[in-house]
Amino acid sequence: MTAFNLLSEPIRKYIRDQKWESLRPIQEAAIQRIIATDNNYVLISRTASGKTEAAFLPILSKVNFKEQGVKVLYISPLIALINDQFTRVEKLCAYLDVPVTKWHGEASKGAKDRLIKAPEGIVLITPESLEAMFVNKPYNIHHLFSTLDYVVIDEIHSFLGSDRGIHLQSLLQRLQKVNKNTFSTVALSATVSDEHKYAELKDFLGDPAKTKVIRDIDPKPITAVFKYFEGSVEELPLDLLKDLYIRTRDRKILVFPNARGRVEEVAVKLKKLSEKVGGHTNYFSHHSSVDKEVREYVEFFAKKSTHENFCISCTSTLELGIDIGNVDEVAQIDATHSIASLIQRVGRSGRREGKSSSLFLYATNQWSLLQSAACWLLFKEHYIEPVSINSKPYDVLVHQLLSIVKGSSGITLSKLSEEISGNAAFKNITVEETIEIIAHLTAIDFLEKLGQEYIIGIEGEKVVNTKDFYTLFHTPVFFRVSSQGVKIGELPLSPQIRTDENIYLSARIWKITDIDYESKKIEVMAAKDGNKPRFFGDAADIAPKIRETMLEILMSVEQYDFLDEAGQEAVRQMRKKFSVYDLKSHQTDRPLFSGNDKLTFYSFTGSRVNRTLSFILKRMGIKNELFENESEFELEFSQKSDFMSVFKDVNLNNVNFDHALAELIETSPEVLSFSKWGIYLPVSFQAQLLRHRYFDFEGCNVFLQNLNFVENQ
DNA sequence: GACCTGCTGCGGAGTG
Numbered sequence: 001m002t003a004f005n006l007l008s009e010p011i012r013k014y015i016r017d018q019k020w021e022s023l024r025p026i027q028e029a030a031i032q033r034i035i036a037t038d039n040n041y042v043l044i045s046r047t048a049s050g051k052t053e054a055a056f057l058p059i060l061s062k063v064n065f066k067e068q069g070v071k072v073l074y075i076s077p078l079i080a081l082i083n084d085q086f087t088r089v090e091k092l093c094a095y096l097d098v099p100v101t102k103w104h105g106e107a108s109k110g111a112k113d114r115l116i117k118a119p120e121g122i123v124l125i126t127p128e129s130l131e132a133m134f135v136n137k138p139y140n141i142h143h144l145f146s147t148l149d150y151v152v153i154d155e156i157h158s159f160l161g162s163d164r165g166i167h168l169q170s171l172l173q174r175l176q177k178v179n180k181n182t183f184s185t186v187a188l189s190a191t192v193s194d195e196h197k198y199a200e201l202k203d204f205l206g207d208p209a210k211t212k213v214i215r216d217i218d219p220k221p222i223t224a225v226f227k228y229f230e231g232s233v234e235e236l237p238l239d240l241l242k243d244l245y246i247r248t249r250d251r252k253i254l255v256f257p258n259a260r261g262r263v264e265e266v267a268v269k270l271k272k273l274s275e276k277v278g279g280h281t282n283y284f285s286h287h288s289s290v291d292k293e294v295r296e297y298v299e300f301f302a303k304k305s306t307h308e309n310f311c312i313s314c315t316s317t318l319e320l321g322i323d324i325g326n327v328d329e330v331a332q333i334d335a336t337h338s339i340a341s342l343i344q345r346v347g348r349s350g351r352r353e354g355k356s357s358s359l360f361l362y363a364t365n366q367w368s369l370l371q372s373a374a375c376w377l378l379f380k381e382h383y384i385e386p387v388s389i390n391s392k393p394y395d396v397l398v399h400q401l402l403s404i405v406k407g408s409s410g411i412t413l414s415k416l417s418e419e420i421s422g423n424a425a426f427k428n429i430t431v432e433e434t435i436e437i438i439a440h441l442t443a444i445d446f447l448e449k450l451g452q453e454y455i456i457g458i459e460g461e462k463v464v465n466t467k468d469f470y471t472l473f474h475t476p477v478f479f480r481v482s483s484q485g486v487k488i489g490e491l492p493l494s495p496q497i498r499t500d501e502n503i504y505l506s507a508r509i510w511k512i513t514d515i516d517y518e519s520k521k522i523e524v525m526a527a528k529d530g531n532k533p534r535f536f537g538d539a540a541d542i543a544p545k546i547r548e549t550m551l552e553i554l555m556s557v558e559q560y561d562f563l564d565e566a567g568q569e570a571v572r573q574m575r576k577k578f579s580v581y582d583l584k585s586h587q588t589d590r591p592l593f594s595g596n597d598k599l600t601f602y603s604f605t606g607s608r609v610n611r612t613l614s615f616i617l618k619r620m621g622i623k624n625e626l627f628e629n630e631s632e633f634e635l636e637f638s639q640k641s642d643f644m645s646v647f648k649d650v651n652l653n654n655v656n657f658d659h660a661l662a663e664l665i666e667t668s669p670e671v672l673s674f675s676k677w678g679i680y681l682p683v684s685f686q687a688q689l690l691r692h693r694y695f696d697f698e699g700c701n702v703f704l705q706n707l708n709f710v711e712n713q
Numbered sequence: 714g715a716c717c718t719g720c721t722g723c724g725g726a727g728t729g
Contacts, residue, residue, distance in 0.1 A: 077718060105720045128719040136721060164718070233714050259715055288717060316716045337716085467720040475719085539715040629714095 003031035008061035010095040015057075026216040027054040030186075033214065034058035040185040040205045042156065042198065045216035047190050047321060047347040052085060052154070055186045056092060059150050065098045065121060069147025072122040073175075075130070075168065076154045077320070079104045080299070082124045084323045085154065089122060098122060104129050119144045127159075127168040128470040131403060134174065135469065138407040141178055148175070148183040155320055156187040157340065160200055161387030163472040163675070166396045169204055170425035174404075176206070177422070185211075190321075191343045193384040200387050206424050217382070222346060224359045224376055226560075228567035231364040236265060236333070240362055245273045247331060247360060248283075248311040252302070255313045256345055257333040260287045265532040266333070267313040267507035282310035285507040287317050289478065289535065291487040294506050299324050313507070319344040331360040335371035337540035338385055339378050346379075366570045367630050371542070373560065373571070374549035385543035388608075391428040392692050394685045395678040396472060397437060400426075402446065402456065406464050410453035413438065433685075440682045474676045476536075479515070481505055481522045491522065494534050502530030538674075539628065544606035544699065547631050551604040552586040554578045580712040592640065592709040599635040599643055601709075608696035609703050615695065619660050620650055640711060652701045661687035 003023055004012065015023075023031070026045040034041060035058045043051050063071045074089070076082045082104055090100045099121035101111055105128070115123065123144070133140050151172065159165035176183065185205045192201060202208035231237035236257075247253060248270055257266050263285050271283035282305075284298040295317070302310055302324040312318065319341065330349045336342040346359055361376065363369035397420065404419050405411055411419075413435070420426050420434045438454070441447045446460035456464050463469055478490035479497065489505045491497060501512050503524075510524035554575055563571065581591045586604075593600040603610055607628055614626040614633065622643075623636040637643040664671060665686050671694060672678050678689050691697060 079719075126719065132719095132721060158718080162718095261714080317718095319717085341716090465721085467722095470721085471719050473718065535715085537715050 003028045006031055006035045006061070007057055008096075011057055011061050011092075014092055014095045024050040024054070024216075026051060026214065027057065029214045029216075030054040031058045031061075033212070034186065035062055038182075038184050038210075040187075040207060040211040042187045042189060042192075042201050042205070042211065042213045043215075044189050044192055044213060046220065047344070049216060051188045052088060053092075055152050055188060056089060059152070059186065060092065060096060060098070063149045065096065067147065069119050070115075070121065070123050070144050071148060072150045072152065073145060073148055074122065074124045074152040074154065075127060076124065077126070077158045077164075078155075078322065079106055079126065080296075080322045081154060081320065082107075082126065084321075086124055089124070093122065100124065115144065116140065119147075127164065127171060130171050130175070131167070131470045134171065135403050135406045135464070141175070145175060146178045146180060148179055149181075151175070151183055151185045153185065153187040155189065156201065156204065157189045157192050157387075158320060160192065160204065161389055163390070163393065163396055165204065166390065166393045166425050167399070167472045169206075170396065170400050170423055173206060173423045173425055174419075190347060191340045191384055193340075193386040195384075195386040200389055203389075203424075220347075222359060224361055224562050226361045226363065226369070226373065226376075226563045226567045228363050228369055228564060228570050230366075230566075230570075236262070236269070237364065240333075240364065241266075241269050241273065244331060244333075244360075244362065245270055247329060248309075249274070249279055250309055251328040252305065252309055252326065253311050253329045253331060254318060254327050254345075254348055255311060255331045255333065256315070256336075257313060258315070258336075259537075260289055260315055260535045261532040262333065263287050263313045263315055264504035264507065267311075268504045268509060268530075268532075270311060270313070271507060280309050282308065283507055284310065284312045285505075286312050286314035288315070289491065289533075290489045290506045293487065294489065302327075316341065316344075318348065324348075329358045329360065331362065332372070333362045334364055334368040336375055337542055339375055339543075339546070340384050342375050342379050343384070363567070363570075366574050369567060369570050370550045370553060370574060371546060373553055373563070374546050376562070377553070378545065378549055383545065385545060388696075390693050392688055393426065394429065394433075394437065394681055394689055395675045397426055397429060397434065398441065398677040398680050399472060401434075401438065401441065402460060402464055402469075405447060405454050405460075406456050410450065410455050412452050413454065416454060437681065437685065441680065444680065446680060472676060474673070477520070479520045479522045481510070481524055483510065483524050483526070488524065491533055492536055494536070496531070496534050497522065502527045503533045504530055505533060539607075541607035542628075542631075544609060544703075547604040547606060548586050550631075551583070551590075551602075555583050555586055581710045582713065583710055585708075588706045588708045589710045590707060591712070593712050594638075594640045595712075597638045599637045599640060601633040601635060603631050603633060603703075605631065605703055606696070606699065608694075609699045612695040612697055612700040613703070615660075615664070616650060616652065616655055616700065619655050620646070622646055622650070644709075650704065652697060652704070657691065657697070658684070658687055661690050664690070 027050050030043055043054050065071055082102055086102050093100050101115045101123045103123050103125040159168050198213050202211040205211045229237040229240035255266055257263050267283050267285040286295055286298050327349045330345055361372050363372050417431055417434050421431050445457040447454050448457035478492055480490050481488045499512055503510055509527045509530040511527040513525050514523040583589045591602045614624055617624045625634045662683050678686055
């Protein structure tokens with residue numbers, strides 16, 4: 001039987017009314033399987049290939065909504081995505097008379113109250129709203145979500161390998177526990193590495209044996225053009241902006257300049273160029289520090305512009321599936337930090353069926369060009385970096401312990417540790433470890449033992465009862481920027497923020513007229529000229545494979561026709577620089593340059609291995625400075641022989657890690673800043689957290705074992 | 714130089 005005939009009549013009517021000529025391959029496959037089995041499924045296919053329908057058409061055909069209670073729970077990483085999907089799912093559900101309810105921090109309270117009065121249909125929710133319900137209204141979890149047939153997780157790759165993902169995994173396990181029957185899960189994803197046969201994905205859904213992957217790898221025609229304009233970190237080269245302007249003049253285009261300050265620089269300067277020659281003025285910026293309403297307007301403008309051109313300069317805020325309609329082209333300024341990110345960005349253009357995507361890759365320095373070219377080559381090989389899973393998420397455990405205790409009105413130690421040991425998100429954490437952490441939380445008054453039961457302690461109340469409790473991630477404090485009551489965005493307090501200073505924000509130029517340190521507000525007025533704003537952040541980690549490919553490019557003699565003349569020349573220069581080494585293998589051989597009074601070592605490996613290596617070298621008394629963008633170590637040795645005699649003892653077995661890590665935490669506690677909840681752990685567990693999340697000792701060990709220094713000739 | 718993500722409950726004012 002064809003997939004279409006397996007669907008219920010109302011759903012078939014919906015499809016006929018949409019005038020779809022056929023079902024997409026991923027939909028065909030998903031319908032056949034979801035209707036016939038109770039397996040969990042992960043649907044992998046590119047953006048705008050009908051994944052949402054691939055999940056909902058069969059689920060809506062199969063589920064009996066006449067029964068009491070909510071039957072389908074859809075979980076999304078973004079509010080904006082919930083709002084988009086709500087419109088689509090509601091239209092579909094109108095054919096079945098099934099109600100759909102949005103449940104997130106900005107959703108209507110009235111609609112939530114109506115659902116509580118009559119729990120039914122489909123609910124769209126964020127992990128944090130689900131967490132809030134577990135903590136504050138645990139009875140509502142039972143009341144609303146104990147009759148689930150299906151859980152749908154959108155954009156699951158955005159959760160994979162992150163603390164937020166482990167959090168969600170834990171919530172799903174807790175949700176399953178209150179359900180009368182086992183619910184099935186359907187997860188949707190655009191980009192996931194298959195290096196470990198999707199083991200991380202299958203684990204995530206809790207039941208690997210019952211979890212199947214359906215993948216549609218329909219390669220999309222895509223052309224790339226590289227353009228090299230050497231420039232400074234401070235400002236983009238004018239020639240680059242002029243070249244980019246020509247791209248934006250008569251197209252709908254997204255530009256990804258990697259950093260918020262640069263996003264503003266691009267938007268403001270392109271708009272100025274356009275104004276000068278009388279071009280369109282639809283230049284926008286879109287990133288986390290642009291006011292939410294302004295961002296929504298930009299998304300709305302892009303979606304409704306069928307004939308009007310526009311240019312949105314943006315960060316990863318426009319990487320995920322928010323519907324902004326069709327875009328003709330994507331421009332990337334300097335290298336992406338991952339292939340996964342490149343795939344998402346490329347997927348933003350030519351979304352219309354049969355239309356090919358175009359990609360413009362600009363680079364402003366040689367190393368960035370090299371990284372960009374490596375990402376492009378790997379992209380063409382369909383490579384995606386594997387996600388790194390934290391097998392010992394002690395910090396998420398702290399958070400979930402507090403959540404469980406708060407959600408119960410007193411819980412015994414055995415019941416509490418049983419909740420954790422039965423939760424697959426914490427399967428690699430032993431009962432003894434859990435009990436030790438509970439004891440520590442009690443010692444620091446986060447928990448309190450009352451008779452046989454644990455409740456939230458005095459210090460614990462302070463964190464559990466704030467709205468900041470529901471997330472696993474930190475949020476920095478920013479000053480809100482507005483002009484005469486109109487909200488524009490927000491900025492971090494930096495030396496740059498002074499009265500009379502002129503800055504870019506939301507693609508416009510402003511003069512700061514007043515700063516209110518008390519209420520954290522900045523008042524501005526329109527101005528004619530200024531500077532890009534400064535934000536502070538961490539650079540994302542680069543995968544070892546990207547760095548290896550960069551070395552492979554340097555060792556090769558191939559002429560890449562995707563590079564422009566300046567790019568060809570830049571690659572020639574870099575190859576010349578590295579031609580003094582007789583490199584034979586990009587996997588093991590690494591250049592060691594001895595010149596003046598220092599040695600330079602190019603490791604060409606991932607950020608976490610570099611970080612670990614730098615740490616180990618320092619522990620063993622080898623002073624070094626790491627330049628991550630070049631994957632380069634400067635070593636304080638003038639003679640290679642001196643260095644080698646010390647280096648031969650560099651071995652992971654020669655370092656007492658527990659001691660070294662504890663000392664690191666004591667001397668520089670800021671290394672733990674990546675973990676919001678890790679600060680409440682005993683020091684020995686914090687050391688473990690560093691070991692598994694911040695460093696990569698296993699990877700570094702393999703790197704050292706294979707390492708073959710090659711000296712310049 | 715360096716990404717992103719989300720948010721309860723309650724009180725009080727304003728609106729239909």
